[in-house]
Amino acid sequence: MRTGLLVILFTVLVLVAWTAWHFWLILPLPKWGKWLVSGLYAASFFLIFVHYLGQSHMPLWMATCTYEWSNSWMIFFFYAVLLFAVLGLGRLLHLVPVHFLKDSPQGTATVLGILVALLVYGSFHYRHKYREVIDIQTEKPLDGSLTIVLASDLHVGYHNRKPELSRWVDLINAEHPDLVLFAGDIVDGALRPIRETHMEEEFHRIQAPVYACLGNHEYIGGENGSEAFYADADIHLLRDATALVKGIRIIGRDDRSNPQRATVADLAPVDTLFTVLLDHQPYHLEEAEAAGIDFQFSGHTHHGQVWPLNWVTDAMYEKAFGPHQRGNTRYYVSSGLGIWGGKFRIGTRSEYIVLHLSPKQ
Numbered sequence: 001m002r003t004g005l006l007v008i009l010f011t012v013l014v015l016v017a018w019t020a021w022h023f024w025l026i027l028p029l030p031k032w033g034k035w036l037v038s039g040l041y042a043a044s045f046f047l048i049f050v051h052y053l054g055q056s057h058m059p060l061w062m063a064t065c066t067y068e069w070s071n072s073w074m075i076f077f078f079y080a081v082l083l084f085a086v087l088g089l090g091r092l093l094h095l096v097p098v099h100f101l102k103d104s105p106q107g108t109a110t111v112l113g114i115l116v117a118l119l120v121y122g123s124f125h126y127r128h129k130y131r132e133v134i135d136i137q138t139e140k141p142l143d144g145s146l147t148i149v150l151a152s153d154l155h156v157g158y159h160n161r162k163p164e165l166s167r168w169v170d171l172i173n174a175e176h177p178d179l180v181l182f183a184g185d186i187v188d189g190a191l192r193p194i195r196e197t198h199m200e201e202e203f204h205r206i207q208a209p210v211y212a213c214l215g216n217h218e219y220i221g222g223e224n225g226s227e228a229f230y231a232d233a234d235i236h237l238l239r240d241a242t243a244l245v246k247g248i249r250i251i252g253r254d255d256r257s258n259p260q261r262a263t264v265a266d267l268a269p270v271d272t273l274f275t276v277l278l279d280h281q282p283y284h285l286e287e288a289e290a291a292g293i294d295f296q297f298s299g300h301t302h303h304g305q306v307w308p309l310n311w312v313t314d315a316m317y318e319k320a321f322g323p324h325q326r327g328n329t330r331y332y333v334s335s336g337l338g339i340w341g342g343k344f345r346i347g348t349r350s351e352y353i354v355l356h357l358s359p360k361q
Contacts, residue, residue: 015081016045022084026107044073055158060196067158068343072119075306075342079118083111122306122344129171130351134323134332136295137360140274143247145358149177149208151351152280152299153336155217156199157188160338165202168337168352175354177208178246182235183299184215184255184280188340191225203233209245211236213252215280215300217340223257238278242267248357251293253279264291274357282333285318289326296331297353303335307347321348 020038027034051066058066090096100107149172156165172180187194194200203210212235218226230237238252240262249269254261268291269275275294282298303321304310313320317333324331337352339345 012045016042016077019077019080019084022101023080025102026104026111028103028105028108044070045077048074055190056192060193064158064161064193071159071341072343075122075344076115076119078306079115080111083114087111118346119344122346126339126343126345126350128350129168129337130349131171132332132351132353134353134355136330136355136357138274138294138357139360140272140294141247142274142357142359145356146178146246146248147175148179148181148276148355148357149175150181150183150297150332150334150353150355151337152183152297152334153185153215153302153338153340154182155185155188155336155338155340157190157193159341159343160188161193162197162199162202164338165199166205169202169205171352173205173207177354180206180208180210181250181276181278181297182210182212183278183297183334184213185217185299185336185340186212186215186235187218187221187226187229188338189217189220191221191229194229200229200233203235209236210234211238211243211245211250211252211278213238213278213280214255214257216255216257219255219257240267242269244273247273249273249275251275251277253277255280256283264288264293268292282317282319282331285324285326285331288331289329293329295355296329297334298331299334299336301333301335302339303348305339305341305348306344310348 020041023041024034024038027037029037047066047070051063051070055063087096087101091098091101154160154168212230214223214226214237227237236243238250240254242249242251249271251267253264253267264277264287277288277293277296279296279298281300285296288296301313301317301320304313319331319333321333321335324333332353334353335348335351337350339350
């Protein structure tokens, strides 16, 4: 594990130096200007470590700024790597002239224009929350038709702050739900911004019972502290537990960060009620099918968050995003209502799901 992290860190350092060198070459500036821009670019990378190592000792506003800047820079860096790789290939194929990549106002305007345009688009696209509607009719007994709002990966904290959470709660309440279900990663990681800004007050505004399971980021922030926050926010945490709510059975599975968590078979009911499984990470979907689960809701993947990382998640999971079905079991893997890191959606979307569950006529 440690060796793998060191390899990743070394690779990133090499790519940071490689892209900084390309910015040095392309910028039509004197040497002091090149040093300044390249230095600021590289310093943004090291600001990531400044934040994660020093966030608890900074004023909250400073910790928020370092988080926002360094994580937004990561997306800028990612696309800079892709763009310079494409331009380098174009030069090898004699499609891009050498002068375009050296001391070039045209080259600089093109590169920065593309990168800035991507980030501006990604930021606005992230703010738009897609409303996905699912209709399920069941022959299993119900007390009546239900409207259930489901969401995953809110990642509230330094970047998704209280005003943003308030907007999301308004979207949820606008559906007049009978029940609200969260599939983990409500917490981004650090509990400090959540506690100091009293984000539990926004969850109190949800006008329906709220149930949730844990995600891997609750473990990153400390599952005990996250569990305490859930309780203060009036969120009913199902940690390898079940609940009978509104005539249906809700199962909340602990995150796979806990190697001792229960299996789906252990948690599966023996009754004939309609059963919803909350399992944050969508691995081994066959387990829900074998256990006779009616509907599984998961998140975690973010669908890669930005293109082309969605191709990676599509390769990693049986289903990385959207509706799915195995036998009689239906699934939905959400790309998330919020996001981790930089607040950009490029080639993916932020969403919440409205499930209309009704008796089959």
